[in-house]
Amino acid sequence: MSTIAVVGTGYVGLTTGAYLAHLGHDVTCADVVPEKVERLNNGEIPIVEPGLDELVHEGRREGRLKFVLGAANAAAGAEFVFLAVPTPQGEDGAADLRYVKEAAGQISPVLQPNAVVINKSTVPVGSARMVEEALGRSDVFVVSNPEFLREGSAVYDCLNPDRIVIGARHQEAAVRVGTLFQKLQAPLIITDPASSETIKYASNAFLATKISFINAMANVCEVVGADIREVSLGMGYDKRIGFEFLKPGPGWGGSCFPKDTKALISIAEDAGYDFAMLRGVVAVNDAQYDYTTAKIRDAVGGSLQGKTIGVWGLTFKANTDDLRDSPSLYVIDRLVAEGAVVKGYDVTQTNAHAPKHPTLDSVQIEADPYAAVEGADVLAVLTEWDEFRWLDFEKVKGLLNEPTVVDGRNLLDGAQLRRKGFTYRCVGRP
Ligand SMILES: NC(=O)c1ccc[n+]([C@@H]2O[C@H](COP(=O)([O-])OP(=O)(O)OC[C@H]3O[C@@H](n4cnc5c(N)ncnc54)[C@H](O)[C@@H]3O)[C@@H](O)[C@H]2O)c1
Numbered sequence: 154m155s156t157i158a159v160v161g162t163g164y165v166g167l168t169t170g171a172y173l174a175h176l177g178h179d180v181t182c183a184d185v186v187p188e189k190v191e192r193l194n195n196g197e198i199p200i201v202e203p204g205l206d207e208l209v210h211e212g213r214r215e216g217r218l219k220f221v222l223g224a225a226n227a228a229a230g231a232e233f234v235f236l237a238v239p240t241p242q243g244e245d246g247a248a249d250l251r252y253v254k255e256a257a258g259q260i261s262p263v264l265q266p267n268a269v270v271i272n273k274s275t276v277p278v279g280s281a282r283m284v285e286e287a288l289g290r291s292d293v294f295v296v297s298n299p300e301f302l303r304e305g306s307a308v309y310d311c312l313n314p315d316r317i318v319i320g321a322r323h324q325e326a327a328v329r330v331g332t333l334f335q336k337l338q339a340p341l342i343i344t345d346p347a348s349s350e351t352i353k354y355a356s357n358a359f360l361a362t363k364i365s366f367i368n369a370m371a372n373v374c375e376v377v378g379a380d381i382r383e384v385s386l387g388m389g390y391d392k393r394i395g396f397e398f399l400k401p402g403p404g405w406g407g408s409c410f411p412k413d414t415k416a417l418i419s420i421a422e423d424a425g426y427d428f429a430m431l432r433g434v435v436a437v438n439d440a441q442y443d444y445t446t447a448k449i450r451d452a453v454g455g456s457l458q459g460k461t462i463g464v465w466g467l468t469f470k471a472n473t474d475d476l477r478d479s480p481s482l483y484v485i486d487r488l489v490a491e492g493a494v495v496k497g498y499d500v501t502q503t504n505a506h507a508p509k510h511p512t513l514d515s516v517q518i519e520a521d522p523y524a525a526v527e528g529a530d531v532l533a534v535l536t537e538w539d540e541f542r543w544l545d546f547e548k549v550k551g552l553l554n555e556p557t558v559v560d561g562r563n564l565l566d567g568a569q570l571r572r573k574g575f576t577y578r579c580v581g582r583p
Contacts, residue, residue, distance in 0.1 A: 154178050155333060158227035158234040160256045162189055162220065164200060164408070164475065165273055165300050166237030168307040171205060174212030175312075176336050181219045183227035193220040201474035201501045204308035228260035228268075233333065236284070237273045237300070242412040247419040248277050257287035266292040269326050273300045275353050275413055277420050281320065281346035294326035297346045299353035304407065305472030314339045320349020354420070357413040358431055363398040364405045365437040371401035371581025372444060381581030382563070401580040403484055403535055403561040404441035407469040408477040411435075442480060445535075446487040448578055449559050453530045458492035463529030463553070465522055466536025466562075467499035467513070474501035481535035482512040484561070489515045498525035500538045527552040537562040546573055 154177045159170040162184040170182040184190050189199050196213065198206045212218025221227050228234045238256050243249035253274055260270070270293060272284060285295045297320035302310040317339050321327035327343045334341070344352075371381040381401050389396035405411075414435050421428040453460045469479035476482060485495050489512075497516040519525040522541065526532050526549050534541060542565060550556045550573060558570060560579040570577045 156230060156232050157181070157333070158183065158224075158231035158260075159237055160224040160227065160234060160260065161237040161239070161252075161274075162193060162199075163237065163239070164202065164304055164307060164473075165302065166235070167193075167198075167200065167209070168202060168205060168302060168311055169235055169237055169273060169300070170218060171208035171212055172308065172311040173333065174215075174218035175208050176334075177217070178333065179217055180212065181221055181227040181231070183221050183224045185223065187222055190220050190222045201472070202304065202307050203472055208308060224256050224259040225263045229263040230265060231268060232265070233269050233271060233330070234260055234264070235271045235273050235298075240274045240276055240412075240416075242415055245419065246415040247423075248275070248412065248416040250276060250280065250283065253280065253284065254287045257284050261288045261290055264288070264290060264293050267294070269294045269296055269329055271296045271298045271330060273298055275299060275357075275409065275416075276350055277354075277416060278347045278350045280350060281322075294321070294323055295346075296321040296326050296330050297349040298330060299349060301353070301356065304475055305470055312337065316340045316342055318342045318344065318349050318352050320344050320346035320352075322346060354413055354417040357409055358417050358434070360398055361405055361410045361414050361438070362431070362434045364400075364402070365434040365441075367399045368401050368404065368441045368580075369437050374581040378583065379581075380583060384581075401563065402441075402537075403445040403480040403580075404438045406478040406480040406483065408475055411478040442483045442487060445480075445484050445559075445561050446491075448561075449484070449488065449531060449533050450491070452557050452559050452576070452578060453555075456491075457488055459494075460492075460531075461494045461496065461529045461554070462488050463526035463532045464495055464497040464516070465499075465525060465532065465534045465541050466538055467497050467502050467516075468536050471500075471536055471538045476502075476510040476513075479510075479536075482510060484533070484535060485512055485516060496525045496527075496529060498522045499536065500540055523548060523552055528554060530554045531557040531559055534558070534560045534562055534564055537564050541565065546570060546575070550575065 157178050157180045159166045159182040162182045170180045174180040236256050238252040240248045281295050281297050319327045319330050374381045385399035388394050418428050450457050467481050495516045498519045556575040558577045563579045567577045
């Protein structure tokens, strides 16, 4: 078992630290936010991620998982140091590597000889080199190990990965990193750092492409009178296509796809290639936010001015509290810009620790889903929380000004709602 430091205790870092401790390693996680470290040391989990609290509590109880302030305090004496710091979108669309550089600078003086620094943050091609330079140490190794977890099922994904990718210039370092994961059953791909870094962007760009494609197909279905559910079922049985990521919605978002698609466009552009196809994928997605907004506008009679919209779902997907680049918030921005009043409810936004987002200032946040539809002209479902399917729709009908639902996720039982007298519109289906 190894001594590991994890720099950054966000969605990736905290999950990584917790599951590596679960695998038996001795893990110290670091963050720069004192409040976060304090809460973690008090046994509080600052994010919503199913199963994470059990893993963190197990690691703390068994003395294999600690939390400290500052990267250097975790990295001193560690054999492996994972970097799981943010790589947000910079002003020009490229990934902003400032946090990665900062973290490398902080750990450099304390790294023990032969330590392996493992980059889990999503970073452009060439970043392993950049980390080597920022470290300025010829006696340590730098390895790329991109993360593929999905928020909402991060713990499951880490313990059951589809594959583990390691990009290294030195075989010895790659093998040492591979042994950290030896208890997991997954194909191990050992490659060069540039290919490893590219695998991550290519994977996210491909998944975003799949969603943009099915959203565009849903829009086609609406105009030709086909049903996207039947269409995606018929497509999904083809093994070359598969069922995953063939669900239409209000557009994709979240902490990764928007910034990673733009970063890949920027990486290609810098290298002299115009990734027109991926630009198209992003454009289709932006249009989908507009299209969803138009559907809500139509549902209230053609103008949003002065209308009240009850929104269920604010997070970018279900089972997370993450609001970063949430499609729901992009649609809400558009509704508010056209003069609507928005009342919103989300399963996790009633959590006092949930992160704040500027769009929420323009939303009347309600503590329960019924309050969000009271006096509203339409209910818009924008995140696929399962809880929404089981609510009392007779009550909802009585609270709405008009019994109208725009289901941006094809979540609810449309036939049942229509039987109850609702006007129901969804995505790509009659
Ligand atoms: N969130 C995902 O679903 C996901 C999936 C795969 C890959 N990634 C990638 O992983 C990286 C991290 O993403 P995230 O969602 O976990 O970010 P996050 O914002 O949730 O967490 C990052 C954490 O790092 C901390 N931090 C920043 N600088 C630090 C430093 N010098 N020392 C210690 N802590 C520091 C921040 O305070 C924060 O708590 C990004 O590159 C992202 O693209 C994210």
